[in-house]
Amino acid sequence: MSLPHAILTALLEKPSSGLELTHRFDRSIGYFWSATHQQIYRELGKLEEAGFIRALPSPGPTRGRKKEYEVLAAGRAELTAWVGSSEDPKPIRDALLLRLRAAAVVGTEGLEAELRRHLALHEGQLAEYEEIEKRHFPPERDTAEDRLRHVVLRGGIDLERFWIEWLAHALAELGRPPNSR
Amino acid sequence: MSLPHAILTALLEKPSSGLELTHRFDRSIGYFWSATHQQIYRELGKLEEAGFIRALPSPGPTRGRKKEYEVLAAGRAELTAWVGSSEDPKPIRDALLLRLRAAAVVGTEGLEAELRRHLALHEGQLAEYEEIEKRHFPPERDTAEDRLRHVVLRGGIDLERFWIEWLAHALAELGRPPNSR
DNA sequence: GGGTACATGTAACCGGTTACATGATTTA
DNA sequence: TAAATCATGTAACCGGTTACATGTACCC
Known part of the structure; x- marks a missing residue:
């Protein structure tokens, strides 16, 4: 709701x-x-x-x-x-995580290209958010309202960074031969 | 789908x-x-x-x-x-981020308690995932299937860590008086 | 007056949610 | 034999998605 x-x-x-x-x-x-x-x-x-x-x-x-x-x-x-109401966070529901799980069963064909594609998309989104941050939240502005909106934007930025790091990690694991740890 | x-x-x-x-x-x-x-x-x-x-x-x-x-x-x-198919990542859709944005307009009453509650829930979820990681993915196991499943779990773990860090940051900003940067 | 952009709206469908119904099996 | 549990299923609803319909304003 x-x-x-x-x-x-x-x-x-x-x-x-x-x-x-x-x-x-x-x-x-x-x-x-x-x-x-x-x-x-x-x-x-x-x-x-x-x-x-x-x-x-x-x-x-x-x-x-x-x-x-x-x-x-x-x-x-x-x-x-x-x-001020109480609403539990929704559990994760992510198709890409699910696809990796499926790949563990039926093989990883076509997956690497898709991971690279997602990586590029998230990098683009991150750049967009960072541009907004630069434009809307210069260091000198500091009202309570701006700070809250900035925290929200930081959430978006850090989420994109999470995906970028995770995708890089996933790609590294995909490329690594078995038992080479 | x-x-x-x-x-x-x-x-x-x-x-x-x-x-x-x-x-x-x-x-x-x-x-x-x-x-x-x-x-x-x-x-x-x-x-x-x-x-x-x-x-x-x-x-x-x-x-x-x-x-x-x-x-x-x-x-x-x-x-x-x-x-191997091509499916774009869904844009973020998160009620809590939205609520912070609303709070910038109508005030933050009741928000701090809710953020603390979410923080506790995410910490609980993180602990659960880490427990699973310890049980299912000991360092010596290293088949290709296990590695993929482990990457998926790492995604869940790092997502929880993201939320925990972001919530801590949001709480800090909520508590900070205006213009004290 | 024909085309384009602006603006509001209807209808059908689809996946997820909630509540409820029904039958089979086990156990006290 | 009654209650609890296992197991499958129906129905109604709700929010999000896609396709389409309709009307206004402006400009050529």
């Missing part, structure tokens, strides 16, 4: 229309919780019905016309409650 | 019934791809229909009776192809 909270957060940062939210989910927030425009429109409908947000008044028909939303007091309260 | 492949892997390691698979998913394979018994039964049906596995012959009615499955040649081929 996180998409509605992601949207509330985004709308609090800046009231927006569905499409604007979609674009913003393609950057910033979407780095940690992606969503398509269909999901977003559906969720905006639910949030409005629940009284958490409202569409800014605009005359005439709605279809094809921009519709801006803002967060109501009840929405802010809901988000505040969620921040 | 990973659950069928997880099941094929498990069945190749050892032919099993649905409930046995469920129990094994609660350990080993389930550490990286969890599944409930309902998912597993549904998927076993699909895999059988697709000709990837077959139920070992047994007389009489099926309901309430154990039903063992084994992997057919087509199933092994499917799994082999999947190991």
